[in-house]
Amino acid sequence: MASAEFLGIAIQIALAMLSLxxxxxxxxxxxxxxxxxxxLALDMLVAVAIGFIAVIGIKTGYTLYLDIAIAxxxxxxxxxxxxxxxxxxxxxxxxxxxxxxRLVRGEASDVRDEGAVPSTMRxxxxxxxxxxxxxxxxxxxx
Numbered sequence: 001m002a003s004a005e006f007l008g009i010a011i012q013i014a015l016a017m018l019s020l021x022x023x024x025x026x027x028x029x030x031x032x033x034x035x036x037x038x039x040l041a042l043d044m045l046v047a048v049a050i051g052f053i054a055v056i057g058i059k060t061g062y063t064l065y066l067d068i069a070i071a072x073x074x075x076x077x078x079x080x081x082x083x084x085x086x087x088x089x090x091x092x093x094x095x096x097x098x099x100x101x102r103l104v105r106g107e108a109s110d111v112r113d114e115g116a117v118p119s120t121m122r123x124x125x126x127x128x129x130x131x132x133x134x135x136x137x138x139x140x141x142x
Contacts, residue, residue, distance in 0.1 A: 007058075014055045022048050039083040046076030 025048060028041040050069045057065030 011055055011059050018048055018051050018055065035087060039080065039087065042083070043076060043080045046072060
């Protein structure tokens with residue numbers, strides 16, 4: 001009988017702590033300050049939801065809740081990866097002087113980044129081309 005009371009008290013404490021964590025995390029989602037902070041808070045909401053599911057599964061004794069928690073964990077992971085890719089690739093398209101669109105990433109981007117080649121694509125023959133702003137581009141072959 002004492003172990004059943006202890007389990008009941010532990011479940012109530014766990015639910016109270018998860019509720020407090022949920023409220024603090026929702027506050028962080030709303031008040032950010034940056035997009036990565038909000039994404040991390042959304043990932044934390046998934047973890048808190050998995051915690052709620054686990055505690056309810058222990059309380060009720062249903063093992064089906066474990067399958068639901070695993071599925072939620074997989075969906076949460078995929079959502080976090082998708083948000084991370086969104087943050088990496090977001091930007092705005094601007095027109096340059098010669099009417100060619102270019103992607104501007106964040107505020108630190110400037111014209112010097114236009115001819116840069118990502119480090120993963122650099123080889124022995126591929127080097128970034130440094131161009132002065134307003135300089136003529138070489139004619140295309142073909």
